Every structure is written in C-alpha cells, then in structure tokens.
Amino acid sequence: MSTLRFHAIKESLNRKPIKIEEKTRRSELFGLNVFNEDKMRQYLTKEAFNSVMDAMQNGTKIDRVVADHISTGMKEWAISKGATHYTHWFQPLTGSTAEKHDAFFEPIGNGRAIEKFGGGQLVQQEPDASSFPNGGIRNTFEARGYTAWDPTSPAFIYGTTLCIPTVFVSYTGEALDYKTPLLRALQAVDHAAVDVCKYFDKNVKKVNASLGWEQEYFLIDRALVASRPDILLTGRTLLGHSSAKGQQLDDHYFGTIPNRAMQYMRDLETECMLLGIPVKTRHNEVAPNQFELAPVYDEANLAVDHNSLLMDVMDKVAERHDFKVLFHEKPFKGVNGSGKHNNWSLSTDTGVNLLGPGKTPMSNLQFLTFFINTIKAVHDNEELVRASIASASNDHRLGANEAPPAIISVFIGEQLTSVLDELQNVTNGKLSPEEKTDLKLNVVGKIPEILLDNTDRNRTSPFAFTGNKFEFRAVGSKANCANPMTVLNSIVAKQLIDFKAEVDALIDEKELKKDEAIFNVLREYIKKSKNILFEGNGYGEAWEKEAKKRGLSNHKTTPIALRAKVSDKAIKLFEDLGVMNKIETESRYEIEMEEYVLHIQIEGRVLGDVARNHVVPTAVRYQNMLIDNVKGLKEIYGAGFKKLAQQQMNLIEEISGHIEAINSNVTKMTNERKKANNLEDFEKKAEAYCFNVKPIFDEIRYHCDKLELLVDDELWPLTKYRELLFTR
Incomplete structure (x- = not known):
C-alpha cells in the first residue's frame, strides 16, 4: 500500500468525532445573526424601518438620506454582535459566492479613528469585475462592476463580517450574476399571477414564488480526499473500480446516521439556525456516505440565497470535522449521484397556495388554472427547462439509475390525469346548467379528496406534482437554484399572461361568463399539453422511443441542451418579460459553454x-x-x-x-x-x-x-x- 494511502486510511480510522452538545433550543437560536424585522424595529428609526419594509414588499426605492439612517442602525447592530468588517455578498456567474471585506474602521486624524458605515457603502459598491465571467459583455480592461443592495434578502453576520446580499451588474447595466434575472423573473410571475388571481379573489395584491430545496451531498474524510488528486481537483473520482459492496442492500438509506456525520450535522444546523436558514430534515441517502438536508419553504429569492450560503457554510463546518463535502452530481461511478430537488409553488398575500386545492369549487378552479398553466408552460418550453439544469457535472447524473432522464416530462398521477381527461371533454363555448353543475360537483369539487389519497411519487420524473407543489427533480446538487428558478418562473409568467389574454378575449368576443371562458381555455391547454404528461418508468428505453414519437427533446449533453437558451423563442421570452435582454442571454450561453x-x-x-x-x-x-x-x-x-x-x-x-x-x-x-x-x-x-x-x-x-x-x-x-x- 502506498505511504500516502496508508497514512490517509490510518488517519481517517483514528478520527474521534467532535462532540457537539445541543444545549439551546433551535427556536431560540433561529435568526440571531440576521438583521431581520425584529432587529430592524429595534435599531432603525420608524421612517427607515417603513422604507425598508416598503422596498421588501412593494419594490420601492430607498431614498439615499434614509439609507444613511438604515446603515447606521445596521452598523450598530453588527458591531454589537462582534462584527468588524462588512461585505457586499453576491453570486457571480462562477457558480459560487463572492465577497470583498472592508473594515468599519476609519481614521479621522490626530491618531484617532471611528467605526464608519454610511448609506452609500450600504447601497452600492464597486468591486473589480475584470476576472468574473461576462460572456463578452465587456473587455477585460473594462473592469467596472457594481454591487447594489437587495433589501428583500436580509443582511446577516458570518464570523465577524456583516454580509449584505446584493445584485451584481456591469458598468453598462447588464446583469453579471444569478440574482438579478431571478428578481426580474419573480416580479414578472408576481404581476402575471396577480392578474389571473383577480378572476377568483379581487383582494389578492401580491403573489410570491416559494422554493424548498433538498440538498444531497457526500461526506468523505479529508485525509482520504487528500490522497485522491482527481477528487481534489475535479470534485469526483475519474477512475476507481466499484466496491464489492455498494448500495445493493439499500442498508444506508434512512438508516442510523453515523456518529461523525451526526456531529457534523448538529454543528451545521446550529450555524444554519443562527443565519436564519430554516433547515428541518436530515437523513441518510441511498449511497454510502451520502446524506440530505432540507429546509422549510422560503420565498424563492431568499431560498436561493440561503442555499448558496448553506453550501459555503457546509464546507467551512466540514473543515472543523475533518470532512470534505462533495457536491458533484456524480462523484462515484456505480452508486447514486446527488441532486437538489427544487420544490416550487405560488402563494398569495392572502395566504393561499395556488397549487393547493381549496374548500369551494371556485378555489379548486383556481388551483386547476395554475396547475394546468404550469404544465402548459413546461410543455411549450421543455427544451429551455432542460437547458436550465445543464452542466458538465449534471450530465453524468441525468439518466443514471437514480436520476431523472434528460427528457423533460411531467408526472401528475393517475387521479389527476383522469380529472384532466374529463375537463378535456368540456363543451366548446357556453356551458349548460347541467354541465356546470356536473363540473363543479363531480370533477372540480372532488379534487381535494383525490389529492388527499394521491401520495404516490415517480422518482424517475424530472418534474412531478407532489400534492401542493411541483418538484423539479432534475436540478444538480452543486447548481445555483437561481438558474432553473429564473427559467421556471419566467415561462409560467409568460403562460399566465397568454392565458389571461385568451380568457378575456372569450369573455369580450363570445360573451362567455368568466368560469365558462376559463374552462374553455383550460380544455384547449390540456389537449395541447398531453405529450408532456408521463406516468411510467423514465429510465426505460421504451420511454426514449415514446418521447421521440411525442416530439419531446432528449438532449443528453450540455453543449446541445444549452442551445435552447439562445433560441429566438427564448430570447424573445426573456426580453418581453424584462428578465434579460439579448446581450445578457447570449453572454450567459457563452459563459456556460466555456x-x-x-x-x-x-x-x-x-x-x-x-x-x-x-x-x-x-x-x-x-x-x-x-x-x-x-x-x-x-x-x-x-x-x-x-x-x-x-x-x-x-x-x-x-x-x-x-x-x-x-x-x-x-x-x-x-x-x-x-x-x-x-x-x-x-x-x-x-x-x-x-x-x-x-x-x-x-x-x-x-x-x-x-x-x-x-x-x-x-x-x-x-x-x-x-x-x-x-x-x-
């Protein structure tokens, strides 16, 4: 045995778990290091507090004078927590987070100094942008880039640094990060969904996209990783024969969590609680030394920030426990890879989940409206959806034994499929009183009962309805969630805009009642979207052949899949919604290809x-x-x-x-x-x-x-x- 391998194994076997004792309730730790609403009430003036809340809820701009008051309160809070520096924390197109730390310290002459942090420093900074990917937006010598505060995601303290979530844009205004297009997409789906919600509830003023990610990962002893150049440099094993025992016995899945891993998880969860990341679930995954953690749902922008922050924190906590976290989608051949399932839904400011059925036929019709429109959006943009999760590392996972195939399809279960089949037969035009009654009582009215018993899942489906949300299962474990979430929210926004236009046209031109017009449009959507629905085994060769007959794409490699991002259709979609202009879209394509x-x-x-x-x-x-x-x-x-x-x-x-x-x-x-x-x-x-x-x-x-x-x-x-x- 080589000396390096021998000492690595010996060192690993001799590890003693770092004992982590949990003496404080999680609820008492939660958000202690976050400048959340409670902290703002305590440290901000009433005017400053109201200004931040208005910006968070309505997207209004914060006056620079008010920003000075906000920065003063934020600084006082941060210093009281032991912070010495601040940073604009952003997510460039490198796939990781970025930060440049500046001290609060400011000399004022005569050997004296103060702690200074003004509104200008809070709202905007100018980091050197020359080495970040830009896809040809600017020359290398044109290094200017700007970070601008995103008040919808609260500032937090990590270590001794106040971290301020920001967007990152070029000197000419193009987005150079993941957050900016996501915020635009969320605004687009908010406006489109509110307009549709008005059919059912005039009181709805805002719709939020929610996201709950499930983070899968491997924990490998740091000494063992150090003995593998391929893992160190690429995040995966480029060679290595399968172990005689792998995951065949399924004995690791949901089994007792190993002691060292448990201590790591406890430490990690404490850090998450302090940072306001609402992690709730932990368990063994299918492959040996593979695990998963999942949070409670967040608003999508905040959830993306939390996941990006989480991956940083996981790495840092792992160092304390002599582990290396592997986020690569397929670090080991022959055993399951790792995904990051994105559970997505839409909810109103009135407290309604738009992808959950209600207690009345009208609320169930609202559910069907958003449910069918989402399916139609995925059907019409399946290549773009596939492109949103394309990467060199995820190519190894898609289509393997545990992951969805590269073919995008939607699983909704037999019961909901039968509901759509019945809706498909709705009369074209005005409905008779008997038809209305039958629809409301026997079709729409029974949806809550159907979903109550419909707990089945299809693990081979890349996009599955799971009761009150859609689970986008094809997202890779090391991906930034903003990429697929930008695409998903954009295509749904576009679809809802088209839906409202068609319903309004039927009401105005054919003098149909509102619910009749809605049923008529939904019926046509069901017919047009049937090819994307699939209930069977996504791993089989039979599905590949069937998908080809249906006209669905099967882009197994990233260079081919990414082409959809710069199609005329995609460019127009993003431009019409104001999510990205043509330059931004094409630059991201070039960056991802490079x-x-x-x-x-x-x-x-x-x-x-x-x-x-x-x-x-x-x-x-x-x-x-x-x-x-x-x-x-x-x-x-x-x-x-x-x-x-x-x-x-x-x-x-x-x-x-x-x-x-x-x-x-x-x-x-x-x-x-x-x-x-x-x-x-x-x-x-x-x-x-x-x-x-x-x-x-x-x-x-x-x-x-x-x-x-x-x-x-x-x-x-x-x-x-x-x-x-x-x-x-």
Missing part, C-alpha cells in the same frame, strides 16, 4: 496525470515483481517452470495490454484536446470536447479500473472506493 469546456479540459489533464504518473508506474512495478517471480521459478524448475508460471505470465501479458491501452488513449485524448483548443468558435470547441475528448475518458478509466483488480492491493496508490465510501 465553463463546460474548462471542466472537461481540467478533468482530461487530471486523468492523464493520474493514469500515467500513478496507475501505470504502479502496474509496471507489480509486473516487474511477477517477472522476478517467473525468473525465480525458471531457475528452480528449469524447463518445467512454464506450467507453474503460466498464470503469472498470463497476468504479465494482461497488464501489458492495459498499460499499452492507457498510454495510447492518453496520447489520443491529449491530441484531441489540442485540436479542440485550436478552435476559435466556442460552440465548436464545446462540441469537440463533448464528442471527441470526453468519450476517451471512459476508455482510459476502463483499463485503469481493470489494473486496480489485477495489481497487488499493497502497491495500489489511490484510495479505493471501499475505503472512500465505507470509512466513517
């Missing part, structure tokens, strides 16, 4: 290094040991040695074949990378990496994994799957 290339490029370099500098030398060393053994047998037994040494000689030959295949494929991969790198067109480069470079990874891995089974375990340099997944 990111794909860089991920595959890094993986190729790491794989070539590990294969040639770790695997091949180890195989040669073992081969030399076998050769010496054969030579020894020949010296002892003379001509009769061949019979005794036949297995060793076969093994020598087999090892040689794998070594030759590894070297030739690494050379081939390197040459293909060079060809791809010479391509100036970023689309052609991404496709070259996808279809010419990446497939060679599997060839190299196959032969490396075969050698792992042949070479003496004592010599093998890389920590094996059985050690990575079962050392706790």
Whole structure:
C-alpha cells in the first residue's frame, strides 16, 4: 500500500468525532445573526424601518438620506454582535459566492479613528469585475462592476463580517450574476399571477414564488480526499473500480446516521439556525456516505440565497470535522449521484397556495388554472427547462439509475390525469346548467379528496406534482437554484399572461361568463399539453422511443441542451418579460459553454496525470515483481517452470495490454484536446470536447479500473472506493 494511502486510511480510522452538545433550543437560536424585522424595529428609526419594509414588499426605492439612517442602525447592530468588517455578498456567474471585506474602521486624524458605515457603502459598491465571467459583455480592461443592495434578502453576520446580499451588474447595466434575472423573473410571475388571481379573489395584491430545496451531498474524510488528486481537483473520482459492496442492500438509506456525520450535522444546523436558514430534515441517502438536508419553504429569492450560503457554510463546518463535502452530481461511478430537488409553488398575500386545492369549487378552479398553466408552460418550453439544469457535472447524473432522464416530462398521477381527461371533454363555448353543475360537483369539487389519497411519487420524473407543489427533480446538487428558478418562473409568467389574454378575449368576443371562458381555455391547454404528461418508468428505453414519437427533446449533453437558451423563442421570452435582454442571454450561453469546456479540459489533464504518473508506474512495478517471480521459478524448475508460471505470465501479458491501452488513449485524448483548443468558435470547441475528448475518458478509466483488480492491493496508490465510501 502506498505511504500516502496508508497514512490517509490510518488517519481517517483514528478520527474521534467532535462532540457537539445541543444545549439551546433551535427556536431560540433561529435568526440571531440576521438583521431581520425584529432587529430592524429595534435599531432603525420608524421612517427607515417603513422604507425598508416598503422596498421588501412593494419594490420601492430607498431614498439615499434614509439609507444613511438604515446603515447606521445596521452598523450598530453588527458591531454589537462582534462584527468588524462588512461585505457586499453576491453570486457571480462562477457558480459560487463572492465577497470583498472592508473594515468599519476609519481614521479621522490626530491618531484617532471611528467605526464608519454610511448609506452609500450600504447601497452600492464597486468591486473589480475584470476576472468574473461576462460572456463578452465587456473587455477585460473594462473592469467596472457594481454591487447594489437587495433589501428583500436580509443582511446577516458570518464570523465577524456583516454580509449584505446584493445584485451584481456591469458598468453598462447588464446583469453579471444569478440574482438579478431571478428578481426580474419573480416580479414578472408576481404581476402575471396577480392578474389571473383577480378572476377568483379581487383582494389578492401580491403573489410570491416559494422554493424548498433538498440538498444531497457526500461526506468523505479529508485525509482520504487528500490522497485522491482527481477528487481534489475535479470534485469526483475519474477512475476507481466499484466496491464489492455498494448500495445493493439499500442498508444506508434512512438508516442510523453515523456518529461523525451526526456531529457534523448538529454543528451545521446550529450555524444554519443562527443565519436564519430554516433547515428541518436530515437523513441518510441511498449511497454510502451520502446524506440530505432540507429546509422549510422560503420565498424563492431568499431560498436561493440561503442555499448558496448553506453550501459555503457546509464546507467551512466540514473543515472543523475533518470532512470534505462533495457536491458533484456524480462523484462515484456505480452508486447514486446527488441532486437538489427544487420544490416550487405560488402563494398569495392572502395566504393561499395556488397549487393547493381549496374548500369551494371556485378555489379548486383556481388551483386547476395554475396547475394546468404550469404544465402548459413546461410543455411549450421543455427544451429551455432542460437547458436550465445543464452542466458538465449534471450530465453524468441525468439518466443514471437514480436520476431523472434528460427528457423533460411531467408526472401528475393517475387521479389527476383522469380529472384532466374529463375537463378535456368540456363543451366548446357556453356551458349548460347541467354541465356546470356536473363540473363543479363531480370533477372540480372532488379534487381535494383525490389529492388527499394521491401520495404516490415517480422518482424517475424530472418534474412531478407532489400534492401542493411541483418538484423539479432534475436540478444538480452543486447548481445555483437561481438558474432553473429564473427559467421556471419566467415561462409560467409568460403562460399566465397568454392565458389571461385568451380568457378575456372569450369573455369580450363570445360573451362567455368568466368560469365558462376559463374552462374553455383550460380544455384547449390540456389537449395541447398531453405529450408532456408521463406516468411510467423514465429510465426505460421504451420511454426514449415514446418521447421521440411525442416530439419531446432528449438532449443528453450540455453543449446541445444549452442551445435552447439562445433560441429566438427564448430570447424573445426573456426580453418581453424584462428578465434579460439579448446581450445578457447570449453572454450567459457563452459563459456556460466555456465553463463546460474548462471542466472537461481540467478533468482530461487530471486523468492523464493520474493514469500515467500513478496507475501505470504502479502496474509496471507489480509486473516487474511477477517477472522476478517467473525468473525465480525458471531457475528452480528449469524447463518445467512454464506450467507453474503460466498464470503469472498470463497476468504479465494482461497488464501489458492495459498499460499499452492507457498510454495510447492518453496520447489520443491529449491530441484531441489540442485540436479542440485550436478552435476559435466556442460552440465548436464545446462540441469537440463533448464528442471527441470526453468519450476517451471512459476508455482510459476502463483499463485503469481493470489494473486496480489485477495489481497487488499493497502497491495500489489511490484510495479505493471501499475505503472512500465505507470509512466513517
């Protein structure tokens, strides 16, 4: 066994869990480090408080003079909590968060200093934006970028720093982050949904999109990770043979949480409580050393901020417990990968979940309206929905044994399918009194009873209705939720706008009553959207064939899937809603394509290094040991040695074949990378990496994994799957 591997395993096995004692109720910890409404009431003037609340609820701008009052109160609170610095906390298009810390400290002369934090520093800052992805929006030497305070997401303290959630835009005003388009999309769906809600309740003034994410992840001992260059540099194992025992017995799923993992979770949850992240659920996932945590629902923008913050906190807490958190969607071949299920719904300021049935036929008709419109939105934009979760890492997961396929479909269950079938047969035009009664009593009226018993789920569906929400299951575990949430809320907003226009036209032109017009439009939507509904096994080949017949896309790779983001249809959608202009949309496409290339490029370099500098030398060393053994047998037994040494000689030959295949494929991969790198067109480069470079990874891995089974375990340099997944 290599020295590094030996010491890594020894260090891991000798770990003692850090004992975390929970002496304080979670409810007492919750939000202590958040500048929430209670803190604002305490530290702000009445005018400043009302101004912030108005900005949060109605999107009004905050006057700069009032901003000075707000910053003073925020600073006093932060200093009382031990903060020494502040930062504008934002989410650039790198996939992680960003921050630049400034001290409250300000010299005033004569050897004296004060703690200073003004309204200008709260509302806007100018970080260097030259090294953040911009997709050609500006030249590298045009480094200006601006962060602007987002009052809808409360400031918080982490460590000794006051963190202020902000948007990030270029000097010319284009969004350079995930938050800005999301806020615009949420505003669009708010306005569109309120207009539709007026059909049912004139008192509705605001609709919020809610999000509840479920974060899956792996916990691996830090020493074991340090012995694997591929995990360190790419977040996943680029080679490694499956362990004899993996997840076949399903004994890890919902099992007793290992002691070290439990201590980590307790520590993490305490940090989450202080930061106002309402985590509620924790459990073992299917794969060994895989876990999940989930919060209570939040407003979508705040939920996205919480998830981005959570991933940072998870990494930092893991260091204290000598763990490494793996967020990669498929860190281990042959066992389940990790997703981040996005549970989405819409709710009104009157307290109604628009995707939950009510107690009256009219409230149930409202449910059907938003339910069917969401299905229609996904049907009409399934390629864009697929593009919203496309990444190099998620490509490994989609379509695997535990994840939804790359084909976007909607699961609603047999009972709701039968309801839609009945609605499809509604008379075109005016309804007779008998039809109205039948619809309200026997179809719409029975929806609450149907949903009460409809608890079935389809784990193979990428977009499933689960009782009072839609669960977007195809989102990757390390993704920023803002990307899919921007798309989902945008397409639903567009669909609701179209729906209202069609209903109003029927009322005005054909003199139909409101509910008759709604039924007529919904009937047509059901007919047009049927192809997206699927109740069966999404993993089977039969579904691929059926989906093709239905005209549904099956984009299995990111470079192909991402094209939908810059289609004329998508560009017009985002422009019409004011979510993104053409420049912003095209720049994000270029950024994501470039990111794909860089991920595959890094993986190729790491794989070539590990294969040639770790695997091949180890195989040669073992081969030399076998050769010496054969030579020894020949010296002892003379001509009769061949019979005794036949297995060793076969093994020598087999090892040689794998070594030759590894070297030739690494050379081939390197040459293909060079060809791809010479391509100036970023689309052609991404496709070259996808279809010419990446497939060679599997060839190299196959032969490396075969050698792992042949070479003496004592010599093998890389920590094996059985050690990575079962050392706790």
